[in-house]
Amino acid sequence: MSVEVRVPTILRSHTGGQKLVSGSGNTLAELFDDLDRNHTGLKARVVTEEGGLHRFVNVYVNDEDVRFIGGLEAKLSDGDSVTILPAVAGGM
Amino acid sequence: MARYEDITALVGDTPLVGLPRLSPSPEVRLWAKLEGQNPTGSVKDRVAAKMIEAAEADGRLRPGGTILEPTSGNTGIAVAMLARRKGYRLVAVMPENTSLERRQLLAAFGAEIVFSPAAGGSNAAVSKAREMAVDKPELVMLNQYANPANEAAHYEDTGPEILRDLPGITHFVAGLGTTATLMGVGRHLRDHAPDVQVVAAEPRYGELVYGLRNLDEGFVPELYDEKVLSRRLSVGTEDALRRTRQVLDSEGLFVGLSSGAVVHAGLSLAREATRAGRSADIALLVADGGWKYLSTGAYSDELDDAANALDGQVWA
Structure with missing residues (x-):
């Protein structure tokens, strides 16, 4: 199974400048473990030592914020699209 | 009776209109709350009025005072109108990648505009305003991201209006910026109609807007409670x-771009309800009309061209 992951500019130093990488895992936690094998250091930028998401990072599975669908335990299926974005101020 | 003492009496009590053509069936219905009907054309008239009243009440804002606020447009325009009426000055800190109309309207209402760099979007505007507030303590920053009066406007007014006009509401959808609309309306619904789903439609901008130097510069509004x-x-x-x-x-409804995002999320919810065989009454908060975005080509250019043109902009 394969999942497509969109990486924000600020984290591309871990992916050799690639914007789009792929990985696999039945959950988001497994996906980040898998990604870290090819893209060292990426996981630590997104996942805290305590095993949660960093405060200023948002992760979406098919456009759904994972904090509302189980966090790092969110289930993944083949063909899912994962997007990582820094938390920024919106329009106002 | 449609007679009012002055323009400020027109804030709030906006219409909720059905979207029967967009709705999938008579059992799954979409409704739009038209905040563009407020005096300066956006939901921010509610917020500006409440934040200014609060600052006057606690003595921070005094006659002849100057208000400072980071804004991508709507809040600034709403504050500028009231400031002009009440004799305050407004300095609006705005990302340089926002639409032309927003700058023109701010200028028309007499605001002074200070631009913040395009990279980093609203984050850059917020940090610039904070620096200015430190340098010049006499400036009164309303700080809409953290100001409880912002959320209170929606808890006390927007939320009750929606529940009054749509007692059978199943979902409420609004854009996520300062988060105050979702927090205020959401808390009102939690207190009075706890089964309603409160759903955020968060604009995903082009990469430029997420151009932080490091992740610690990220920003989550103080008002936000997930x-x-x-x-x-x-x-x-x-x-x-x-x-x-x-x-x-x-x-035939002419809405702004953030409302396009809200409609998109609302249609997903409608599709889910239809598939599950459930009925639904989905209220969509339409924060403004399309007027301020005409110059972006959003309504006239080929879709791809318009999307490219908006890519690096804070369009919501």
């Missing part, structure tokens, strides 16, 4: 744009 939300959906520029045009074509 426990109030049921779900948070991310909507890209092209989807928001496409829905903005769809609602115009099918319903």
Whole structure:
């Protein structure tokens, strides 16, 4: 199974400048473990030592914020699209 | 009776209109709360009035005072109108990548504009305003991201209006910026109609807007409490744009780009309800009309061109 992951500019130093990488895992936690094998250091930028998401990072599975669908335990299926974005101020 | 003492008496009590052509069936219905009907044309008239009243009441804002606020446009325009009436000055700190009309309207209402760099979007505007506030303590920053009066406007007024006009509401959808609309309306619904799903439609901008130097510069508004939300959906520029045009074509409703994102999320919820065989009454908060975005080509250019043009902009 394969999942497509969109990486924000600020984290591309871990992916050799690639914007789009792929990985696999039945959950988001497994996906980040898998990604870290090819893209060292990426996981630590997104996942805290305590095993949660960093405060200023948002992760979406098919456009759904994972904090509302189980966090790092969110289930993944083949063909899912994962997007990582820094938390920024919106329009106002 | 449609007679009012002055323009400020027109804030709030906005209409909720059905979207029967966009709705999938008579059992699954979409409704639009038209905040563009407020005096300066956006939901921010509610917020500006409450924040200024609060600053006057606690003595921070005194006659002849100057207000400072980071804004991508709507809040600034709403504050500028009231400031002019009440004799205050406004310095608005705005990202340089916002639409031309927003700058023109701010200028028309007499605000002074200070631009912040395009990279980093609203984050850069917020940090610039904070620096200015430190340098010049006499400036009164309303700080809409943290100001409880912002959320109170929606808890006390917007929320009750929605529940009054749509007692059978099943879902409430609004854009996520300062988060105050979702927090205020959401808490009102939690208190009075706890089964309602409170759903955020979060604009996903082009990369420039996420151009932070490091992740620690990230920003989560002080008002944000994720426990109030049921779900948070991310909507890209092209989807928001496409829905903005769809609602115009099918319903004749001319809405701003953030509302395109809200419509996109609302249609997903409608599709889910239909598939599950459930009825639904989905209220969509339409924060403003399309007027301020005409110059972006959002309504006139080819879809791809318009999406490209908006890519680096803070369009919501």
